[in-house]
Amino acid sequence: MQQTPLAWKVVVDAEDPHRQATFWAAALRYRIEDNGALIERLLAAGAVDEQETVEFQGHRAWRDLVAVRHPDDPFDPGSGTGLGRRILFQRVPEPKTTKNRLHLDLHSAPGERDEEIARLEELGATSLHRVSLGGIEWQVMTDPEGNEYCLH
Structure with a gap:
């Protein structure tokens, strides 16, 4: 029986995830994911707090998470989440201190x-x-x- 390969994304810890996403989207010629519609739905339903979001590039975005995706890969239009090659930047409290292992x-x-x-x-x-x-x-x-x- 052939097994389906696992989907994956690379996650990068960041001091400023939006600055990192802006850099990497431009560097790779990728697109920054727009999760604005999903966030607006979750806010309207009371599922998330306003403090969990920021205004970024003209739309609502997560304060501590933002991803970039390959422009040719599919994405979920309801959430803006890429379904292919992606890099997710997540805010962490500590700065980078040593050489990357990856x-x-x-x-x-x-x-x-x-x-x-x-x-x-x-x-x-x-x-x-x-x-x-x-x-x-x-x-x-x-x-x-x-x-x-x-x-x-």
Whole structure:
């Protein structure tokens, strides 16, 4: 019997989830999920408190959670939640203190790595160093909260 693969998303702890979502949506050319309709329904039903929400990019959003999704993947129009490739940013009280144990590898188009580095730096990324190993090269970078990732 063939089993159905599990659905998944990457969850990133964040000091400011909305700033992180804004950066990563632009970096990956993803879309920030709009959960406004769901939140309005839950507020109207008394299921959530106003303090759990904020105004973000012209609509109601969760104060402590926001996700980005691939623009070509399906999503639930009733909740705005992506049903494919997603990254969810969740607020945590403590700042990042050590190196990531998991990171993203981004892959630029052939010959466009330097242009992508410049674009990502304009969005708020920091370049740490370039690695050359066995004829393969990549740039180690950090997002606005210091999470490491690599650009190939």
